[in-house]
Amino acid sequence: MDNQLQTSERFKPPKTRRDFLGLLAAWSAIAAFVMAILGAFRLPMPSVFPESDSRAKLGKPKQFTVGAQTYFAKQRLWLYRDEAGFHALSSVCTHLGCIAERLDDGQFSCPCHGSKFDEAGRVKGGPAPKGLIWVELSVSPEGWLVADTLKEVTPGTKLLA
Ligand code: FES
Incomplete structure (x- = not known):
């Protein structure tokens, strides 16, 4: 079973440059989305009075x-x-x-x-x-x-x- 999991494609590190860039783009999109949500929650709080x-x-x-x-x-x-x-x-x-x-x-x-x-x-x-x-x-x-x-x-x- 362990051996079967380790050989699964899902758990293998990216092999090609294209895979790496794809993962980088996905994580960048997720990070941008999270920052946008945090910014939206901060909007009602004025930073200047x-x-x-x-x-x-x-x-x-x-x-x-x-x-x-x-x-x-x-x-x-x-x-x-x-x-x-x-x-x-x-x-x-x-x-x-x-x-x-x-x-x-x-x-x-x-x-x-x-x-x-x-x-x-x-x-x-x-x-x-x-x-x-x-x-x-x-x-x-x-x-x-x-x-x-x-x-x-x-x-x-x-x-x-
Ligand atoms: S600023 Fe235009 S007349 Fe005073």
């Missing part, structure tokens, strides 16, 4: 006096404090994403295609389809003023802090 970088501490509210207008280059936003509270305007142009420059009179001008925005971010001219985004502000449990650049609030919304 976009919100983790969208929140930024801007400082303690008392750091900003009434009338303060502060630019945060990394977050690309202007923080304003007036008698009614805090608000933040994104300086990212709503046309194609260039950074709109704030002019001396408080209005904004985009250097790329010439969009103009008033001091509240409303479109005054140019190709921009909508006004500058008012960014959500909140106060953290530790008392920090926090901006979330991925969250938009209705223009005119102020944070009392």
